[in-house]
Amino acid sequence: MAAGGETLSYDPMEEAKEFDNSKIGVKGLSESGITTIPKFFVHPPEVVSNHKSSTASAGGIPLIDLSDAKSELHRPKIVQQISDAARTWGFFQLINHGIPVSKLDETIAAYRAFFDQPTEVKMNHYRREESHGVLYASNNDLYRSKMATWHDTLQVWMSPEPAKVEDIPEVCRKEVVEWEVHANMVAETVLGLLCEGLGLEAEKLKNMGYTKTRAIVGHCYPYCPQPDLTIGLSSHSDYGMVTVLLQNEVPGLQIKHGDGWVDVIPMHGTLTINVGDTLQIVSNGEYKSVEHRVLANPLKEPRISIIEFFNAG
Numbered sequence: 001m002a003a004g005g006e007t008l009s010y011d012p013m014e015e016a017k018e019f020d021n022s023k024i025g026v027k028g029l030s031e032s033g034i035t036t037i038p039k040f041f042v043h044p045p046e047v048v049s050n051h052k053s054s055t056a057s058a059g060g061i062p063l064i065d066l067s068d069a070k071s072e073l074h075r076p077k078i079v080q081q082i083s084d085a086a087r088t089w090g091f092f093q094l095i096n097h098g099i100p101v102s103k104l105d106e107t108i109a110a111y112r113a114f115f116d117q118p119t120e121v122k123m124n125h126y127r128r129e130e131s132h133g134v135l136y137a138s139n140n141d142l143y144r145s146k147m148a149t150w151h152d153t154l155q156v157w158m159s160p161e162p163a164k165v166e167d168i169p170e171v172c173r174k175e176v177v178e179w180e181v182h183a184n185m186v187a188e189t190v191l192g193l194l195c196e197g198l199g200l201e202a203e204k205l206k207n208m209g210y211t212k213t214r215a216i217v218g219h220c221y222p223y224c225p226q227p228d229l230t231i232g233l234s235s236h237s238d239y240g241m242v243t244v245l246l247q248n249e250v251p252g253l254q255i256k257h258g259d260g261w262v263d264v265i266p267m268h269g270t271l272t273i274n275v276g277d278t279l280q281i282v283s284n285g286e287y288k289s290v291e292h293r294v295l296a297n298p299l300k301e302p303r304i305s306i307i308e309f310f311n312a313g
């Protein structure tokens, strides 16, 4: 009876809350040397049974070179490529997007430096769901879907109520502020091309106010000792117009394509762009807002991704 009683009294939400209150984050938990993950991270078999991707057959998402985007001669071809990608995949990667590769590397390094800080330092920023300011938390799907996921997040709101610059952690403050300028520029370029792909003039989507709500979200997916039992980030589509994603070279992102999942292979120097729900709606369903997810990371090197969401409202 004692053994049965023990099982019955286990409440994953209680354990999850305790973990949350400890503020050590998933990275701290990973670094504590555990070899099995706490039960509140374990997802049902139907979620974790289809971790495999089908990249080989699908060929991967399109890679688009923007170097000639301003040339009158070459622009129509790029408009065609980018709008085909948005129609069939909802995702594409960009090279020669105008941001120096050194800037991408610096930004990733700055987020890495934030997540690499000791718990005592990071915990000063630890808080839950807020719609402005700065938020650092782990397993942030917990209170929405009652499912903990294997990553930590540092989220900085840029609008409508921007974070106070002094609230952005000092170790990555300069890079976060600078990244915003670069990511904005890419979002504007992409929206111009996507707009032309719908037969509209280049300013139309931009004028819908895609920058009204913006947040820069940095995720850290540390090593997971049982990656087949959990997930890095649950399947979802992005609300908003477009998302600009920068990642280090640790894989994990997958997108839904047909009946299967396709890996987004990280490529140094590239940015990944995806269509959000709002753009799907305003394009009358021409452009697809596609579900994506991140697998729990089986590698010792943490996966770092920096995402800027551009929303119209």
Ligand SMILES: O=C(O)CCC(=O)C(=O)O
Pocket: 217, 219, 233, 238, 245, 247, 253, 292, 293, 294, 305, 307
């Ligand atoms: O970390 C990633 O690569 C994807 C993150 C993502 O999809 C999101 O934050 O909406």
Ligand SMILES: [Fe+2]
Pocket: 236, 237, 238, 292
């Ligand atoms: Fe997403």
